[in-house]
Structure formats: structure tokens, C-alpha cells
Amino acid sequence: MNSQRDIERVLDDWLREGPDAVADRVIDTVADRIEHQSQRPAWHLRWRETHVTTKLKPVAAVVAVVAIVGLIAVLGFASRGNIAAPQPSATPSAAAFACYGDTTGCAGPLAAGEHASTNFLIPLTFTTPDGWVNVRDIRRTYGLESDTRIGAQIEVMGMNAIAEQTKECGPVRKAGVGSTVQDFIDAVQTHPGLVATDPVAVEIQGFQGRSIDFGVATGWDKVCPDDPSNPAVLLLTDTGEPPGRAIGYDREQHVRWTVIDVRGETVIIELVGPAPEDQFASSVEAVQPIIDSFEFGPAG
Numbered sequence: 001m002n003s004q005r006d007i008e009r010v011l012d013d014w015l016r017e018g019p020d021a022v023a024d025r026v027i028d029t030v031a032d033r034i035e036h037q038s039q040r041p042a043w044h045l046r047w048r049e050t051h052v053t054t055k056l057k058p059v060a061a062v063v064a065v066v067a068i069v070g071l072i073a074v075l076g077f078a079s080r081g082n083i084a085a086p087q088p089s090a091t092p093s094a095a096a097f098a099c100y101g102d103t104t105g106c107a108g109p110l111a112a113g114e115h116a117s118t119n120f121l122i123p124l125t126f127t128t129p130d131g132w133v134n135v136r137d138i139r140r141t142y143g144l145e146s147d148t149r150i151g152a153q154i155e156v157m158g159m160n161a162i163a164e165q166t167k168e169c170g171p172v173r174k175a176g177v178g179s180t181v182q183d184f185i186d187a188v189q190t191h192p193g194l195v196a197t198d199p200v201a202v203e204i205q206g207f208q209g210r211s212i213d214f215g216v217a218t219g220w221d222k223v224c225p226d227d228p229s230n231p232a233v234l235l236l237t238d239t240g241e242p243p244g245r246a247i248g249y250d251r252e253q254h255v256r257w258t259v260i261d262v263r264g265e266t267v268i269i270e271l272v273g274p275a276p277e278d279q280f281a282s283s284v285e286a287v288q289p290i291i292d293s294f295e296f297g298p299a300g
Helices: 003-017 019-036 058-075 181-190 277-292
Strands: 108-110 113-116 124-128 132-138 141-146 153-157 160-162 194-196 200-204 207-216 232-238 247-250 253-262 265-274
Touching: 124 277, 141 277, 153 277, 160 181, 160 265, 181 194, 181 207, 181 253, 181 265, 200 253, 207 247, 247 253, 253 277, 265 277
Parallel strands: none
Antiparallel strands: 108 132, 113 124, 132 141, 141 153, 153 265, 160 232, 194 207, 200 207, 207 253, 232 247, 253 265
């Protein structure tokens, strides 16, 4: 789905239905675009849940956000109810932009201490220092990011399946590929568009698995329609009917997959950081205490 068209559609609705009817949707859409786009360093731009999406070009993103915020500030409409007298403009809080997509159960900014997932298919508890944000908590994915951007982005993913690299880059499962720990490691090691390290054996809370680091090869030239100038590898989808995620990576990212078997469910703990090896190593080191604190409970 094209991000620019999405914003244009919401603006069309705003003009057609009236600002009192759709102001909340305008704010939500802008917030979602901001979270996916302009405020994050390049290595955070990785496709996420529900559909493949690429970054807005920086100028377009700034123009779209300024235009919408300007309309809200100038017209001063309340977000609910009938059209009223102008309201004082306000800058949305960081919490308003904390969650991606379906935000049901997403906790947003986290205080230092122990936390637990709400919707992830395998109950997860962990401990964070101050400055971390829960950006997604749905059945197939639990996501964490540092609000200082110094640590690697963390996604804990279940219901995993290897994706087919189609021309449309949609969420299509690759036929004939299994879902064991070794199947996912093999998919990374044998992919012509990836350069990967040798996998190493790992253990988290007694659950066995393997870990592998990888990035996009310089010779890889396949692209997706939303970003035809940026070669990317589409690698992961899910087992839903129909699949609801399409995850890909570009050359600005370095990735670590830790793939473990949790009572028969293959779970991928994904760390995404900057492409330079020294920066990636630092970003992983910053989040390792969080990973070490992971505890998976029995599935509900």
C-alpha cells in the first residue's frame, strides 16, 4: 500500500465528511506514518505487519505532516463531537505515536522494570531499563524499541513462514518450505540476496535454537513497487489465513535472527540495527540484557 496515497485518501475523507467526523483518523494515520518513516534512522525502515510498506521520501513526509498539522492548528477543531469554537492547538505526546498498526494491548512507553505481553501467542515476560517502548503487541508479534535509538529494534515473532519474493512483494508463503528452526536458518544461509554468518547454537530459558546474522548482498537487485530504487530481500511472512505480514530488509540494515523452538512453536527473536558491523555490534550489546531476561510462559 502506498503511504502517500493513504494520506491522500484520509485527506479526501476529511474534506468530504467534515473534520469533526474524521479528525481522530487523520491524527492516527499521521502518527502511523511518522512511526514508520521520518523520525527513525534509516536502519529502522523495515517492512512490518499487515502489508508491505516503504518509507515516504523525507520531503514528502515533512510536507504531508506539516500540511495536516497546520490544518488542525489553524482550524482548531475538537477531535470529537460537533464543530465547535476553535480549540488551542497542542503537540501530540510521544505516547500518541508509540504503537504501530493494530494497537490493541500495546503498552507504549515502558518504565524501568518487569513487563509482560498481552496478546502475543506465547506469554512473554522481560525486564527493561528506562527508555523503552512497546510498539506492537498482537498475536503474531511483540515489538520493542529504544526511544533513544541506541539499541537494536527487537521483534519477537511467532506464526512464522518464509516468504516468496514476488514482484508485488506481498505476504505470500513460499511453497515447500518447512517451519523448523533449521528451515529458517537454511532459508537465510541459502538465499542468493543475503550474506550471512555461520549459525551458532543458542539456549534461551532452556529452549534450544540457533542464531545467525545477515545483511543484503551488494549484488542483489530485486526491488518492491513502493521503493523501486532500493533493492530489498523479502524474507518472512506468517501462517495466518491469509498471511498478514510481509517483512523485508534492505542494505541499510544488519539483522540477527535467534530462532528457537518454544514447546513446538518456532519463535524468531529479531534484532535490527545499522549496517556497519561495529555499529550493529554496539546496538546488539545494548539490548542483550533485555534478551537475557526473556521468559516464555505456556501458551494460552
